[in-house]
Amino acid sequence: PKPSADPPATTVKSYACQRRTPLKHHNTFLTDALEILAENAEFNENEGRSVAFRRSASVLKALPHVVRGMDDLKNLPCLGEHSVRVIKEILEDGTSSEVESTRQSEQYQAMKALTGVFGVGVKSADRWFREGLRRPLDLIHTGQKLNLAQQAGVQYYNDLNRPVTKREAVAISHIVEKAVNAVLSGAIITLMGGFRRGKEVGHDVDFLITHLEEGAEEGLMPKVLNWLEEQGLLLYQKTTRNSYLESKDGPARPPHNLDRFERCFSIFKLEKGKEGSGTSLNTSYDSGTTEGITGTTEQPGPSWRAVRVDLVVSPFSQFAFATLGWTGSKLFERELRRWAGQEKGMSLSSHALYDSKQRYLRANSEEEIFAHLGLEYIPPSERNA
Numbered sequence: 001p002k003p004s005a006d007p008p009a010t011t012v013k014s015y016a017c018q019r020r021t022p023l024k025h026h027n028t029f030l031t032d033a034l035e036i037l038a039e040n041a042e043f044n045e046n047e048g049r050s051v052a053f054r055r056s057a058s059v060l061k062a063l064p065h066v067v068r069g070m071d072d073l074k075n076l077p078c079l080g081e082h083s084v085r086v087i088k089e090i091l092e093d094g095t096s097s098e099v100e101s102t103r104q105s106e107q108y109q110a111m112k113a114l115t116g117v118f119g120v121g122v123k124s125a126d127r128w129f130r131e132g133l134r135r136p137l138d139l140i141h142t143g144q145k146l147n148l149a150q151q152a153g154v155q156y157y158n159d160l161n162r163p164v165t166k167r168e169a170v171a172i173s174h175i176v177e178k179a180v181n182a183v184l185s186g187a188i189i190t191l192m193g194g195f196r197r198g199k200e201v202g203h204d205v206d207f208l209i210t211h212l213e214e215g216a217e218e219g220l221m222p223k224v225l226n227w228l229e230e231q232g233l234l235l236y237q238k239t240t241r242n243s244y245l246e247s248k249d250g251p252a253r254p255p256h257n258l259d260r261f262e263r264c265f266s267i268f269k270l271e272k273g274k275e276g277s278g279t280s281l282n283t284s285y286d287s288g289t290t291e292g293i294t295g296t297t298e299q300p301g302p303s304w305r306a307v308r309v310d311l312v313v314s315p316f317s318q319f320a321f322a323t324l325g326w327t328g329s330k331l332f333e334r335e336l337r338r339w340a341g342q343e344k345g346m347s348l349s350s351h352a353l354y355d356s357k358q359r360y361l362r363a364n365s366e367e368e369i370f371a372h373l374g375l376e377y378i379p380p381s382e383r384n385a
């Protein structure tokens, strides 16, 4: 291979949604470092800084070659001064002092551990950090008031921080299919998120559920959850309503449409080796509530593990938008919306696309949405921005 004296004339487009970003790329040694700084900026609630580092990292992920010298960065978009400084240091010294000191800082480590608890966001973690807490168990020892999600998060901390394998995701798919089919026939269940992009492991398993017959999906979520609950397969669940409020001037749609697009954050109890056959009888679900922990005295053991599962139900008319919106990556999604707004004067969400005159643009597939946006179609496996 030629040395970098003759840098390849790689043209990289500036929006992540204009580029192909494979799962495996050539510059992990740089992108891991930049993403530590992005994460740390998030812990400090500095969103602009965080996005800048994530965009820089993402550009390097799209390169078809290893970055060996500063010449390789010529003509690349999105690389801010700070990112360039970090990259230069790593290329010259092997490491970046800023990245290493961040990685080792008490604040970064504590924030990482505390936000690693399901249900704990940056704000709570930061408050606890300033009160002297460092580890998830400190939340228990110091008697912090925890909501139900956080209680489950602490209880299943180890399992939920262990990567979910593709194999486990498939096992969960079978359970979800069984649950959905038990309460509604003909529903379509699709694995979303990182697994749809080809990842071998994930932090959770994401599903999108719809039905060809518009409206048939209404009321599905509570029924599915009840079924799962009865089988002893749920350790925690919380359903949130669709918070889609941006379409006041959008197409005439019945107001109850707002309630149709539901999301459930849950924790499944996955039996090892015999998936789909829940055995726990220890349920205490009150169907009058929308949030509950069951089997609170149980701890994961050799026979089962806890897995984070996100369920989303979408009416068929919004299915293409929901599919695009729930496939990720997060940066790819963000860039799609930024492209739509800044370059096209359009407005894109997981529910709809409106053009610059606030007209709703119909789409039956992801390909049609890319076409509306004037973008080349990027398949899920190349959306790992």
Ligand code: DGT
Pocket: 192, 193, 194, 195, 199, 201, 202, 203, 204, 205, 206, 325, 326, 327, 328, 329, 330, 333, 350
């Ligand atoms: P991971 O960490 O292996 O689970 O990776 P992903 O890419 O599956 O990330 P995840 O599960 O956090 O989210 C899956 C995709 O769903 C994400 O890329 C963007 C989308 N998404 C996540 N949360 C929301 C949300 O609150 N609203 C909408 N509209 N989309 C979301």
Ligand code: MG
Pocket: 192, 193, 194, 195, 202, 203, 204, 205, 206
């Ligand atoms: Mg996921």
